[in-house]
Amino acid sequence: MSFLYAATEPVVRLTPQARILGAVLAIAFMALILDLIRRDKLLERYSIVWFLLGIAMLLGAIFPVLLEWLARAMGVRDVTIALFSATLLVLLALSLNFSGVAARQSKQITRLAQQQAIDGVEEESEASELRD
């Protein structure tokens, strides 16, 4: 498949400093996620996604070749652009997902509130019938 890209093409890579910073941030991020799960602040369903994201960050920082593959697969020569684009896409997908979750929950909350309001009327009219 090497004909798809020229091996001699210049590739903008992450600097060692950036990789170290990335690794440190990834580890801190995963520690934070673990702590949040431990204290029951995240639903497990979502914490897995976040944790996988942390692992991906860490792998990208440790093995720069992974990011270079990604960049080539996307057809860009600059690893940072590949990184930013991939990150944006992942965040876009996540926020769309959460938006959907929020919509569903908002509907459920409305139904519950309506149900409670209607139950209240019924209880009250039953009580007043008893009084009469």
Added chain:
Amino acid sequence: MRKLVFIPAWNEERSIEAVIADAREHVPGADVMVVDDGSTDRTAALARRAGALVASLPFNQGVGAAHQTAYIFALRHGYEICGQLDGDGQHPASEVARLISEVEAGADLAVGSRFAEDANPDVPEYKSTFARRIGQRLFSLLVSTSTRQTFTDTTSGMRALNHRAMTLFADRYSSEFAEVESLQQAVRAGLVVREVPVHMLAREHGRSFIGPLTSAYYIFKTLIVLLIGQLRPRQVSE
């Protein structure tokens, strides 16, 4: 026929008793219910004291959820016709009674319009700001175009509806643009929707919170909502 007149109300303690009394007087034989949309004042207590049924939403949910609460309640308790008027005293109950007659005469949904031609000539014309009038015109244009039926007052909350319309709205009802979107929804589902010229009063208390910028934003959002409404599958209504 069992009739329910309901009044969606959010912090309307100054007008709610008068509205209930008005509804009692002009729609005899109907049960009166206040849907208290998470009021933090004495709306619910006063309504109860005035002898109305009170459905209290535990927190403010918006006018759409309040309307839908009444529809679900009405269906569950076998009301065949339901009339609705705002809790701020702008809607004379005598006009709601006319809407109910319109539904009894065969309409599925009757909507009171401030702007339709032959409104009661003895009553001074409804006062509104310039920006609001422009907004109203645009809403009317949008809804009329999408439904191929003329509507002049798409934001009117003075309505009467039958079992069929209530069933439709109990199933799905817009939470943000209840009045505007429900017209499109009803026409698309094949319901007979009639606009009836009515007169409304100026607000007795408080003022509308809608400024020109907000109006522009509303119009934009409504346009999107109606476009999406056109793409929605039609609801089936027996």
